[in-house]
Amino acid sequence: MFKLLKYSLYDIVKSRFAILYTLFMVLVTVSIYQISEDLSKVSLSLLNIMLMIVPLISAVFATTHFFNNLEFTELMLAQPVKRRDVFLSQLLAVIIMLSLAILIGIGLPMAIWGAESSLLVLLAAGIALSIVFAGLAFLASVLTRDKAKAIGITLSFWIYFSLVYDGLVLYVIYSFADYPLEKATLAMVMLNPVDLARIIMLMQLDISALMGYTGAFFQQFFGSAKGIMLTSGVLLIWMVWPVLLSMRIFKKKDF
Template sequence: MIKILSYCFYDITRGYWISIYLSFYLFLGFGLLFLNNDISSAIITLMNIVIYLVPFISLIFGLTYYYSSREFTELLLVQPLKRKTIVLGQFLGVSICLSLSLVFGLSIPFFLVGAYNIENIFDLFVLIVLGCFLTFIFTSISYIISIMNDNKIRGLGYSILIWLFLSVIYDGFLMSFLIYFEQYPLEKISLAFVLLNPIDLARTLMILNLDISALLGYTGALYKIYFGTFNGIIVSSIILFIWLLAPVILMLRIFKKKDF
């Protein structure tokens, strides 16, 4: 698997799209730090961008990479390698490349500008870790979509739809649901709804960590009430881990039976 991962990593890092992705974060980081005197508010702004952008880029990049390397995947499949090894190697290669762009793109501006306050470093660290989680989760989802759809346009359509649903529509549905059934006790149900959406989960986790009551929202506030800040972070982290593993397991199962 390491061989596949390293060729995939090498192939992606030689391409210009990954450089554009890295440059975007560098530009964003420097821009926000120069425009904002307050590093905490720069981190909050970054969070709002990262939470939505990372899933989108991971979905599109994962999808594009899978489709463009389809013929080569076929060549790898006729080598004495297990299917699991091939798909895991490629998936990890894509995810690690995207995650490293995020890590370097966000941390370099902060360290160059001199944001050495421990609290800020910890907040930035949490943001980067959550960004990496989202990268792995959505890259695996993009692999599931592309393995299941040979048609690139359809795959792209599903990816955009999933991103739109999880980042925008889901919250709208949840809000409507809560308003419509407001006379019922919905706290636990709405908590469960948050757990079903990795973007919401990451956002809640980040806001709990930043301890900004104004940004918590209904579900975030519930988290705080039910679990307290510390327990809320632990529960959300466990669920994020489940979110990390479940799509990978599904991806492996689908790939095992895939016809090329």
């Protein structure tokens, strides 16, 4: 397992993509720091990067990586190693690379230009979203044999979670506006990792808008120890279930 992971990791870290992604992150973060005058604006701009760009790149990269390494994977499967190990080594390599890119690309400029605790939450949320979308990408990859199709499925995951789902939520909220919706929206947020990460970050950044009556309810929930436990728990489930499911399929898959 570790030997496999080591080789995959070497392979991936040396790749052009890893370097480009990290450089891109550094560039974006540095320019945000240069343009914005105060830390709160920096965090808000970074929030948008975390919510949009990070999941997109994670998803696309994980899918392409899976198919680019398909031959290596098939070769490994012919060896006396567990399928689980082969699968996990590939996935973990991707996750470690994506997380490192965020840590270095965003963390380094932060260390130089200053940061506050809320920005650390931002980093953590970014890494969590990377893991979620890498998992979803692998799930899409094992579901099909075709690279293009897999990328299509991954992209639709991304569009669904960052756009369509919110549209559905808005529609539901609009339709049931006459009812108390606090708990319902809370439940709906739990069903979307992007929304969940966004709310967790917003609670650290600009909560002034969330201080109305409904906002106070959310604030109370997400601010309490129970709420934090629950949200991080749910986010953890979001990180784990696509991995488990795709591993199950991978184990039985006929290559």
